[in-house]
Amino acid sequence: MHIPFCRSKCPYCDFYSVRADESVKTQYVNTLKNRISAEMSTSDCKADTLYIGGGTPSVLGSENLCEIVKSASPFLSPNAEITVECNPFGLSEDFFKILAFYGVNRISMGLQSANDRERRALGRLSDSETVKQAVLNVQSAGISNISLDVMLGIPRQTEKSLSETLDFCLSLGVPHISAYILKLEEGTVFYNRQNSLSLPDDDAVADLYLQTCETLERNGIMQYEISNFAKCGYESRHNLKYWNCEEYLGLGPAAHSFLGGKRFYFERDLNAFLNDSNPISDGDGGDFTEYAMLRLRLTKGLLNSETENRFGHKIPEEIIKKSAFFADKGFMESDERGIRLTRNGFLLSNSILAEIL
Secondary structure, eight states: OOOOSSSOOTTTTOOOOBOOOHHHHHHHHHHHEEEHHHHHHHOSSSSEEEEEESOOOGGHHHHHHHHHHHHHHHEEEEEEEEEEEEOTTTTOHHHHHHHHTOOOOEEEOOOOEEOOOHHHHOOOOOHHHHHHHHHHHHHTTTEEEEEEEEESSTOOOOOHHHHHHHHHHHHHHOOEEEEEEOOTTTTHHHHHHHGGGGGOOHHHHHHHHHHHHHHHTTTEEEEETEEEETTTSSOOOHHHHHHHHHHHHHOTTTTTETTTTTTOOOOHHHHHTTTTTOEEEEEEEOOOHHHEEEEEBBBBBBEHHHHHHHHSOOSSSHHHHHHHHHHHTTEEOOOSSSEOOOOOOOTHHHHHHHHOO
């Protein structure tokens, strides 16, 4: 469920979001509830994950978020993973207790950096102490499955400041961390100001990425996807659906879906969604090339056994041969089980995938 609202726009962000008053937010929640009922009431199967992302879902307030969860609950299987993305700024003390009462069992929170100077440069409205208190409030509400977002390659970031951010995450005992390398998206403030930003160069960013991987794994938070790390059993069940090329339904402006072998999406237009616009077709999905591309984002990689179960054949020999070239250079591994990118290979994943697929 995409919540397209933010208090302010972060200078690096390309996700679709707008500012809105309370009446528009209420109208949006009601529209979303109607869409959930219309889309799910005709399905025989239950969803086993619900992800409420954004934008900034927490700006809706706990009552509106719980209305969305209650609307989806009849269509969820028991023990479903229910995630809400939150910005720690401006949350009431009982915010997370209310979410937990209605079944939310996973929180994804935007930290980005524990260095307040870096946070200000990223347009974050709260300081690191506010983030710390928010995490403690989540834990106090009985929600142990917490993910913090960290950004790499941001203005003025150094190995020392990144080390402080990672230590901050580890000190809070969160079991999941997402670490994303900053990408300058066209149309954002950062893109337009890129020549004046003090950004680390590519080699420095690569070092920051490797530092993150090594630090987290030394502390039992293991990499399972290019940008994601978790203690055993805390991997994001929802996001694994994307990387395993499984089906999902997305609702809201800019939300994408993959159902029945077809991909489709809603346009980036809040008013259109409020006026019951239909999603736009994005063609077929789920073929071998797409599956391989997504699976190679995972540390376990593309496996012969799972490929054969899904497509009736193992990894094509041509791809195995191409992978051998990158394996010789330390960017991939290839054995009887399948192929996978190494940590250094993840840093060049787009180029490597384009070559072998």
